[in-house]
Amino acid sequence: MKLAYWMYAGPAHIGTLRIASSFKNVHAIMHAPLGDDYFNVMRSMLSRERDFTPVTASVVDRNVLARGSQEKVVDNITRKDREEQPDLIVLTPTCTSSILQEDLQNFVERAQLDAEGDVMLADVNHYRVNELQAADRTLQQIVEYYLKKAAKKGELPEGKTEKPSVNIIGITTLGFHNNHDATELRRLMGMLGIEVNALIPEGASVQALKNLPRAWFNLVPYREVGPATARYLEENFDMPSVDITPMGIVETARCIRAIQKILNAHGVDVDYESFIDDQTRFASQAAWFSRSIDCQNLTGKRCVVFGDSTHAAAITKVLAREMGIRVVMAGSYCKYDTDWFTEQVRDHCDEVFISEDNGAIADKIAQLEPAAIFGTQMERHVGKRLNIPCGVIAAPIHVQNFPVGYRPFLGYEGANQLVDLIYNSFTLGMEDHLLEIFGGHDTKEVITKTMSADSDLSWSKDGLTELNRIPGFVRGKVKRNTEKFARERGVSEITAEVLYAAKEAVGA
Amino acid sequence: MTVANTPALEFECDTGNYHTFCPISCVAWLYQKIEDSFFLVIGTKTCGYFLQNAMGVMIFAEPRYAMAELEEGDISAKLNDYAELKRLCEQIKRDRNPSVIVWIGTCTTEIIKMDLEGLAPRLESEIGVPIVVARANGLDYAFTQGEDTVLAAMAHRCPTEAPKTEAEKEERNAITKLLNFGRKQEDVAQEESEYVDHPPLVLFGSVPDPVVTQITLELKRQGIKVSGWLPAKRYTELPVIAEGTYVAGINPFLSRTASTLMRRRKCKLIGAPFPIGPDGTRAWVEKICSVFGIEPKGLEEREAKIWESLEDYVKLIRGKSVYFMGDNLLEISLARFLVRCGMTVPEIGIPYMDKRYQAAELALLAKTCEEMGVPTPKITEKPDNYNQIQRILEIQPDLVITGMAHANPLEARGISTKWSVEFTFAQIHGFSNARDVLELVTRPLRRNENLKDLGWDKLVKEEATV
Numbered sequence: 001m002k003l004a005y006w007m008y009a010g011p012a013h014i015g016t017l018r019i020a021s022s023f024k025n026v027h028a029i030m031h032a033p034l035g036d037d038y039f040n041v042m043r044s045m046l047s048r049e050r051d052f053t054p055v056t057a058s059v060v061d062r063n064v065l066a067r068g069s070q071e072k073v074v075d076n077i078t079r080k081d082r083e084e085q086p087d088l089i090v091l092t093p094t095c096t097s098s099i100l101q102e103d104l105q106n107f108v109e110r111a112q113l114d115a116e117g118d119v120m121l122a123d124v125n126h127y128r129v130n131e132l133q134a135a136d137r138t139l140q141q142i143v144e145y146y147l148k149k150a151a152k153k154g155e156l157p158e159g160k161t162e163k164p165s166v167n168i169i170g171i172t173t174l175g176f177h178n179n180h181d182a183t184e185l186r187r188l189m190g191m192l193g194i195e196v197n198a199l200i201p202e203g204a205s206v207q208a209l210k211n212l213p214r215a216w217f218n219l220v221p222y223r224e225v226g227p228a229t230a231r232y233l234e235e236n237f238d239m240p241s242v243d244i245t246p247m248g249i250v251e252t253a254r255c256i257r258a259i260q261k262i263l264n265a266h267g268v269d270v271d272y273e274s275f276i277d278d279q280t281r282f283a284s285q286a287a288w289f290s291r292s293i294d295c296q297n298l299t300g301k302r303c304v305v306f307g308d309s310t311h312a313a314a315i316t317k318v319l320a321r322e323m324g325i326r327v328v329m330a331g332s333y334c335k336y337d338t339d340w341f342t343e344q345v346r347d348h349c350d351e352v353f354i355s356e357d358n359g360a361i362a363d364k365i366a367q368l369e370p371a372a373i374f375g376t377q378m379e380r381h382v383g384k385r386l387n388i389p390c391g392v393i394a395a396p397i398h399v400q401n402f403p404v405g406y407r408p409f410l411g412y413e414g415a416n417q418l419v420d421l422i423y424n425s426f427t428l429g430m431e432d433h434l435l436e437i438f439g440g441h442d443t444k445e446v447i448t449k450t451m452s453a454d455s456d457l458s459w460s461k462d463g464l465t466e467l468n469r470i471p472g473f474v475r476g477k478v479k480r481n482t483e484k485f486a487r488e489r490g491v492s493e494i495t496a497e498v499l500y501a502a503k504e505a506v507g508a
Numbered sequence: 509m510t511v512a513n514t515p516a517l518e519f520e521c522d523t524g525n526y527h528t529f530c531p532i533s534c535v536a537w538l539y540q541k542i543e544d545s546f547f548l549v550i551g552t553k554t555c556g557y558f559l560q561n562a563m564g565v566m567i568f569a570e571p572r573y574a575m576a577e578l579e580e581g582d583i584s585a586k587l588n589d590y591a592e593l594k595r596l597c598e599q600i601k602r603d604r605n606p607s608v609i610v611w612i613g614t615c616t617t618e619i620i621k622m623d624l625e626g627l628a629p630r631l632e633s634e635i636g637v638p639i640v641v642a643r644a645n646g647l648d649y650a651f652t653q654g655e656d657t658v659l660a661a662m663a664h665r666c667p668t669e670a671p672k673t674e675a676e677k678e679e680r681n682a683i684t685k686l687l688n689f690g691r692k693q694e695d696v697a698q699e700e701s702e703y704v705d706h707p708p709l710v711l712f713g714s715v716p717d718p719v720v721t722q723i724t725l726e727l728k729r730q731g732i733k734v735s736g737w738l739p740a741k742r743y744t745e746l747p748v749i750a751e752g753t754y755v756a757g758i759n760p761f762l763s764r765t766a767s768t769l770m771r772r773r774k775c776k777l778i779g780a781p782f783p784i785g786p787d788g789t790r791a792w793v794e795k796i797c798s799v800f801g802i803e804p805k806g807l808e809e810r811e812a813k814i815w816e817s818l819e820d821y822v823k824l825i826r827g828k829s830v831y832f833m834g835d836n837l838l839e840i841s842l843a844r845f846l847v848r849c850g851m852t853v854p855e856i857g858i859p860y861m862d863k864r865y866q867a868a869e870l871a872l873l874a875k876t877c878e879e880m881g882v883p884t885p886k887i888t889e890k891p892d893n894y895n896q897i898q899r900i901l902e903i904q905p906d907l908v909i910t911g912m913a914h915a916n917p918l919e920a921r922g923i924s925t926k927w928s929v930e931f932t933f934a935q936i937h938g939f940s941n942a943r944d945v946l947e948l949v950t951r952p953l954r955r956n957e958n959l960k961d962l963g964w965d966k967l968v969k970e971e972a973t974v
């Protein structure tokens with residue numbers, strides 16, 4: 001048992017659901033008790049989905065506990081198959097089904113006999129993997145399923161596309177800025193003259209997965225979701241892959257050079273050097289920003305970075321290498337990926353810290369007293385408490401991290417966005433600091449003086465207690481209304497009763 | 509009152525495939541209500557992730573609740589439950605020093621049959637902190653029923669008589685303390701005479717402190733003294749409950765607590781509609797008065813006055829229809845209030861329908877429909893969300909009260925929605941808060957009024973399948 005107040009990565013089934021609901025016309029059925037379908041709430045609220053989230057539960061209740069799911073799971077699968085005609089139904093185990101040890105694979109096989117669409121059991125174990133690992137695994141599982149199916153039917157398309165092409169692997173629903181990153185990557189590929197053969201899983205159809213081997217190579221922008229699929233394609237279809245995250249100017253260039261190498265090995269002669277140079281020096285603002293006076297002022301400022309492997313590693317490199325900012329600690333909650341992360345950031349920070357314990361990270365930040373933090377929503381709140389500004393660079397995230405405007409983190413536009421994010425965090429910190437030195441905005445007191453009139457009424461103790469329970473931002477209004485009410489009625493002492501009578505009379 | 513009095517209502521039971529919050533969510537409001545408590549949810553990452561996401565920012569305020577996250581070793585019984593819980597509870601005692609630790613049992617503890625009720629008394633005597641066990645799990649309960657399981661467990665801990673030590677002369681009970689705050693003993697004695705002589709009355713249900721004050725004052729106007737509330741502000745202030753104490757529920761989802769109070773504590777339950785809306789509040793107060801043989805004073809005028817002040821909101825919804833998908837058990841009371849406001853209700857979904865505990869409320873609903881001349885709603889227990897959405901798309905109600913999972917997709921299809929969970933967190937009880945309920949209900953309609961000329965009602969391309 002572990003005492004836990006907060007967690008960075010969710011349970012395994014969330015990862016599976018993120019993959020399933022990213023695909024078009026794929027439905028997930030969770031084998032779970034009532035209330036475990038809050039994934040639908042997250043998806044509907046965080047990413048403001050217009051469509052119903054294609055996830056339902058086959059509810060585990062007392063009866064199931066006593067007698068087993070029996071026909072229930074099979075019925076739910078065939079019912080959903082009838083109602084919505086999905087291409088694929090993914091039966092998703094949860095922590096509950098992990099312990100019940102029902103033969104879910106058997107249910108899937110039985111349901112498959114009646115269902116028009118395909119049915120599969122997600123191969124994830126709640127107690128062994130987390131959300132990210134499960135997402136990576138499920139994506140690979142679905143890809144493998146459809147490639148094997150096509151091979152069996154002899155429907156695997158022959159050969160490669162005519163022009164150089166790429167599969168972009170790992171863009172998911174509820175992923176941090178993933179939809180903007182997808183647009184930016186498509187743009188980048190367009191500028192490089194590379195066709196996007198497929199982008200999975202977001203918005204993709206499972207029926208089209210058989211075309212994956214037609215691409216010349218795979219691009220896996222994120223470390224957390226996609227590598228397993230790329231590995232599978234490499235082993236079985238001899239497809240090379242690029243797993244350099246194009247985040248920041250230097251890494252984007254490195255990613256493009258890796259692509260160049262692959263294409264040239266395929267016999268097309270491409271040279272992207274002039275493109276990289278042009279984008280770096282003129283199209284993007286990031287390189288110029290590094291030279292500008294603003295960025296000079298950031299030299300040697302201390303900051304802390306914490307997040308998932310991909311973002312924490314990339315941002316650490318951007319801060320240290322491209323802006324001359326000192327990263328006193330770089331950390332990740334992807335414990336299972338410790339070696340890779342350490343290897344990536346070792347040379348760019350003073351200390352590497354891998355932990356899933358938000359308390360330990362908060363303590364660390366408090367000790368180090370950085371000028372800015374780049375972390376998750378949790379670090380943002382730590383920053384609030386310690387009065388240190390924070391830029392959010394990784395999940396877990398809130399609804400404000402699903403902006404409507406175009407905010408990629410990848411590619412050349414992503415580099416611009418990063419500049420704004422980083423610079424704004426620091427200037428705010430500086431402004432705060434200056435205000436403190438000069439004693440804050442001195443106009444505040446004068447304004448409040450003119451606003452509050454001295455009261456001729458007395459408040460009883462219980463009246464005051466009730467008044468103080470009213471949220472601060474409306475308290476002033478309630479106080480004024482109550483006093484007006486009391487004055488009109490000639491009440492001299494305001495008690496709790498008077499306060500509520502006034503509330504009823506005024507209707508506020 | 510029995511169900512036989514309400515022949516007009518039609519009850520149905522569907523598949524139970526609906527969206528609601530897990531009952532462990534009750535810790536989010538109960539830990540704030542009971543200030544000296546600590547809630548320990550014994551479950552998995554799934555439970556923790558739910559609390560973290562559903563409770564949003566509250567999690568960052570150093571909450572007095574935590575997960576005892578079960579690992580593989582706990583499931584396979586490689587680790588000793590007692591030793592593990594002892595380690596965690598000692599840590600909680602050291603760090604937070606609560607007056608009570610509430611263990612919330614989850615689906616996982618049910619399935620692996622962890623004997624929490626057996627472990628608690630042993631550990632309690634060993635570490636010297638009371639441990640209350642509530643099995644608020646998704647196998648058995650929905651959303652607000654979590655509070656019911658906690659309060660039912662707390663009911664066992666209420667003292668049977670007030671402790672009579674010297675120190676106790678100083679008032680202990682939270683409400684009396686609040687009402688008598690800073691007054692001299694003789695004033696208090698004088699105040700006592702404002703009350704009619706009646707047997708002790710304890711109210712049950714967790715409501716925010718301002719609502720406690722309002723409701724207490726409401727009954728005081730009738731000369732009725734509230735001896736205590738279950739729960740009180742602090743665990744150490746749980747009300748005295750003796751045999752023959754009268755109890756009344758303030759929320760419709762407290763049927764276990766009610767039966768525990770009746771059967772185990774030998775209390776007398778006052779079955780009344782719930783004090784939601786001015787009609788409900790009046791009926792609730794009247795029922796309590798009638799039990800104590802008191803002639804209610806000025807209630808009718810008071811209700812009329814509240815209705816008058818609500819008119820600007822009521823006219824927005826009069827004649828409109830509202831559909832409850834059902835997820836928090838407040839549905840019957842809210843529907844009854846909205847019918848009185850002039851709305852029609854084609855269907856009330858509800859997770860669980862205790863026809864005995866809600867008998868008076870159901871009767872008032874049927875009566876209200878009759879008086880307003882509208883058809884009685886169909887009440888669907890354990891609804892099936894998929895079927896409901898088909899019906900919603902067909903009948904196109906003016907407002908759907910639903911969970912977050914369906915709200916945005918319905919809005920995109922031009923159907924106005926109100927998020928149901930807001931009703932559990934807003935102050936909705938008593939005369940004064942009737943306006944707050946309508947504030948919530950009319951918000952989407954007022955929004956529609958503001959945007960009506962834009963012509964962007966439907967924001968999905970084709971009628972996508974659900």
